[in-house]
Amino acid sequence: xxxxxxxxxxxxxxxxxxxxxxxxxxxxxxxxxxxxxxxxxxxxxxxxxxxxxxxxxxxxxxxxxxxxxxxxxxxxxxxxxxxxxxxxxxxxxxxxxxxxxxxxxxxxxxxxxxxxxxxxxxxxx
Numbered sequence: 001x002x003x004x005x006x007x008x009x010x011x012x013x014x015x016x017x018x019x020x021x022x023x024x025x026x027x028x029x030x031x032x033x034x035x036x037x038x039x040x041x042x043x044x045x046x047x048x049x050x051x052x053x054x055x056x057x058x059x060x061x062x063x064x065x066x067x068x069x070x071x072x073x074x075x076x077x078x079x080x081x082x083x084x085x086x087x088x089x090x091x092x093x094x095x096x097x098x099x100x101x102x103x104x105x106x107x108x109x110x111x112x113x114x115x116x117x118x119x120x121x122x123x124x125x
Contacts, residue, residue, distance in 0.1 A: 025039070027049075029060055031049050032049050049062055066119035069117050069119055071115075077111060082108055
């Protein structure tokens with residue numbers, strides 16, 4: 001299947017934790033020297049198009065990278081939990097999390113030691 005194109009042609013080739021991720025909007029692959037971001041459902045990537053050199057001068061390099069990266073620059077560990085809602089709802093949830101984590105919160109929690117980083121593909125909870 002690696003060479004058959006089945007992966008590229010499949011309707012939902014990529015899955016996040018819970019759902020299939022739809023295709024992004026069209027990317028102009030001939031627009032060398034450009035960059036931006038693409039949205040695949042709720043997943044966000046940074047994309048750049050660069051001209052190749054040498055024997056690959058007729059080709060462009062399309063680079064996809066995570067759009068958001070969180071790095072712990074503190075001297076102590078920290079935990080991240082996605083919280084959505086209005087600012088007052090987020091503050092209320094934060095106060096609750098200091099005392100009690102539900103099973104869902106525990107599964108979604110990311111612990112970062114000093115110097116570690118994690119990729120955030122989506123801000124939807």
